[in-house]
Amino acid sequence: MKALNHHAALKIIPNTKGFTLMEVLVTIVILSIGLLGVAGLQFSSLRGNQNALEASSAVALAMEGADRIRANLPGIRNPDTGVANRTNYDLINAAGTDPGCIGTGCSLAQLAQTDAFEWISKIEAQLPGGEGVICRDGTPNDGISATTHACDGAVGPGGADVFAVKIWWDHDRNPATALMGYRMSLIP
Numbered sequence: 001m002k003a004l005n006h007h008a009a010l011k012i013i014p015n016t017k018g019f020t021l022m023e024v025l026v027t028i029v030i031l032s033i034g035l036l037g038v039a040g041l042q043f044s045s046l047r048g049n050q051n052a053l054e055a056s057s058a059v060a061l062a063m064e065g066a067d068r069i070r071a072n073l074p075g076i077r078n079p080d081t082g083v084a085n086r087t088n089y090d091l092i093n094a095a096g097t098d099p100g101c102i103g104t105g106c107s108l109a110q111l112a113q114t115d116a117f118e119w120i121s122k123i124e125a126q127l128p129g130g131e132g133v134i135c136r137d138g139t140p141n142d143g144i145s146a147t148t149h150a151c152d153g154a155v156g157p158g159g160a161d162v163f164a165v166k167i168w169w170d171h172d173r174n175p176a177t178a179l180m181g182y183r184m185s186l187i188p
Helices: 019-071 108-126
Strands: 131-136 163-169 180-186
Touching: 019 108, 019 131, 019 163, 019 180, 108 131
Parallel strands: none
Antiparallel strands: 131 163, 163 180
């Protein structure tokens, strides 16, 4: 019997030196591109989640504004404003001041002022660049900000007050683009 040469099976082909290293480098490049894609998807997902959170907050804040009006139905009318057909909840668009009367007892007008202060403060705290307005408006889907709200003060059918609750925020944190908005109307 002939003895087997153990080294004969381990022959190295001279033209394949470094081939494995090249495969590893190509694999690392492909893997890096894939991981960058996953990171981009993660970033897009986070941005979408943030936009959804802001929109949900706007809806909840608009509902809260409507509930504040409904909770003070006797205080909607305020004959002491000196303005014909003006209500305590018409043109709420600035935080103003807190009358500090909750613990001691508020008049109907003071309760409306407290509602305005708390509601606007929440909008400013929960939404980036948040602004809001509550007003009488027959066309609630107009206006682009709290300062250009386009509230027309219209009275609805049968003399009913039609209120609009409008909220805007800077969804992309870019002052050059239009504000995102949510609007709803109600007849208390």
